Amino acid sequence: MAIGPVDQLDPRLLEHRRELTGYCYRMLGSSFDAEDAVQETMVRAWRGLGDFEGRSALRSWLYRIATNVCLDQLSGRQRRALPMDLSGDPWQPVESSLAARRPGTAWVEPVLDRQVIADDADPAERAVERESIRLAFVAALQHLPPRQRAVLLLREVLRWKAEEVAQLLDTTVASVNSALQRARATMAELDGKEERPLDPDARELLERYVDAFERYDIDAFVQLLHDDATQHMPPYEMWMRGSADIATWMLGPGAGCRNSRVFPIEANGQPAVVQYRPVNEGGHVPWAVHVLDVVDGKVAGITSFLDEGNGLFERLGLPARLAPGEAWV
Incomplete structure (x- = not known):
């Protein structure tokens, strides 16, 4: 990946960087993979920026690029998880329990709120964004096939219309609605616990x-x-x-x-x-x-x-x- 273009990024691209990082984090389950995905998105966008005008079109285009980058990263990769997802029974509080470990790529990773949520975000919008980066929610997302994951995030978190998602994914509205229904059913089983905001x-x-x-x-x-x-x-x-x-x-x-x-x-x-x-x-x-x-x-x-x-x-x-x-x- 060339570094030069990133150093010369158009401000119109940079203003979307934080929200794209949040989207890629939810898709990938890793803040570090998300940073890499956004970096790649920005490079691709910089190279083709001359073809786009208008903020709305630009934002949609960036999400299309970011989605494709994430889908490429997820191809053939095992899902990230939390320890309780891998073993149904708790372990004993003894030192020998430390014998089993996995590489960092096996686990859902944390993200700081400041990395993905704008400081000046509307309070209602900020509450939704915080809810959608909870560990339990992000870990549950990793159970979904990558395209279902994208559909759920675009429709439920970002509130895109089915027609917009279909256009982004080069598919039909019926296919988007079907994927969303299956994703909702899976998430209801995996992430049913209600979380309360920080009071x-x-x-x-x-x-x-x-x-x-x-x-x-x-x-x-x-x-x-x-x-x-x-x-x-x-x-x-x-x-x-x-x-x-x-x-x-x-x-x-x-x-x-x-x-x-x-x-x-x-x-x-x-x-x-x-x-x-x-x-x-x-x-x-x-x-x-x-x-x-x-x-x-x-x-x-x-x-x-x-x-x-x-x-x-x-x-x-x-x-x-x-x-x-x-x-x-």
Whole structure:
């Protein structure tokens, strides 16, 4: 891919970059693959920009290019998943459970809200966008065949008309409607749990989560969890169910997280934190991005995306290290 054209992008292309990143993230389940897909989309668009005039036509054209790029990327690729999707039974909170792991390409990955949602977005639009990047929704999307995935996103999230989607995919309205019906049925089975928006109670809960974690007060931490809360830790296949097992893990194999520094962020439209673990030479290094499912005022699920040499924090634009006493930026 030539870099030159990207450095010279027309501002009309750049204004669509964030929303295209969100679309590609939902399609691909990876913020990093999404960035690559948008980069390729921009290069192709730059090369053919002279053929288009008018913002509406340009936006539709960009989505057509982005969809084709995503479909190409998804061709022959196994779907991304979360650990609970791969194993029906929870694992034991013991160190040997860490024996099974998969490469980063196997897992749905997190995305920061700021990467895909405009700061000045209308509140109602922002709520819809946050809902459509939830981990559970994005993981469920990966079960759909790629073209069904595109149809669902274009019709249900972006609110395109069936005729517009048919034109984009070079197919018929009847085919679009059929694909949408099948996609809705699959999603209803996989993603039926209702999620609530982040309200003041959730913000307070997040503050208590950060406080309990930094003090490593596991009794206080467990009080924030539902009894049947789950925890995932990609890239490991293991997952746990139950606040008691999560506490056992944190006091056992996970005890190296003691004295971590933890900061609230917004990721996947959900409450989230970033965690930096202490190192012997001083300071703290990236360890995990925790995305929380909050239901009825308590944490129902924790998905901890570990940064174990995979450059997760760097690729998300998060600090690569915190020196002793260094403030969070």
